[in-house]
Amino acid sequence: MDFKGSETIPGPRTEDQLPQTAEAAAKIVIVGGFGVGKTTMVGSVSEIKPLTTEETMTQAGVGVDDNFGSASKTATTVAMDFGRIKITEQLVLYLFGTPGQERFWFLWNGLFEGALGAVVLVDTRRLEVSFDVMGRLEERGVPFVVAVNTFPDAPRxxxxxxxxxxxxxxxxxxxDCDVRRRASSRDVLITLMRFLHSLAMTGSRT
Known part of the structure; x- marks a missing residue:
């Protein structure tokens, strides 16, 4: 999903310092297959200027990468996306978007390290790419929620x-979510935090 089509936060983004009211911070990973909208989600919801590691897609990836739905996609994440959002006056989330191309999955273990939870973005046109993603999270014991990105041409x-x-x-x-919309992306993160809270209250993980 094209980051350029996403909403932007009105006015200048906040500085990189933590808000003075922040008492706790948590690491959240945004995961999913190629082109499901991870970079767009981080970009739409981050209160600071997001850090991206996108590189131009080239012919070298043909036959190697899953380029489904990429006719208009010209760049891909090769390391991670990073952003930050204040959920409450006391709680700040650090967002790490993972690369979707399979050849970059070796980076996932490092990105999963220390993560409190995860958002799995799903494209209903290719649900099968979600299995490896969720399997890796389950292996690492990282709780997650599933957000179905509502592409216009995707079946419901x-x-x-x-x-x-x-x-x-x-x-x-x-x-469901529309990662181009800040409110929708924020709702997903709030749902994740509520889920994590419920797990903590029951003493379980996944």
Whole structure:
């Protein structure tokens, strides 16, 4: 999904310093396959100017990368995206968007290190790319929520059917989102924090 089509925060972005009221910070990873909207989500919701590591896509990736839906996509993340958002006056989230191309997945373990939770972005046109993503999170014990990015040409399915197709347990939240919209992306992060809070209250992880 093209970052240029996303909403921007009115006025200048805040400086990189933590807000004076912040008492806690948490690392959150945004994961998913190639082109599902990770860079766009970080860019739309971050209160600071997001750090991106996008490089121009070249012929070298043909036959190697999954370029589904990339007719208008000219760049891809090769390391990570980084942003920050204040959820409450006391809580700040550091957002790390992972690279979607399979040849960069070796970077995931480092990005997952110390993560409190994750958002798995899903494209209903290719649900199969989500299995490896969720499997790696489960192996590392990182709780996650699933956000279905609403591409205009993507088919829509009932959440119950998606839950079955993705083999999600009943307690894992799943929701629609439009990562171009700041409010929608922020709602996903709030849902994740509520989910993490519920896990902490019950003493479970995933």
């Amino acid at each position: 399915y009932p959440f119950a059917d998606l839950r079955t197709a993705l083999d999600l347990s009943d307690d894992v939240p799943i929701m």
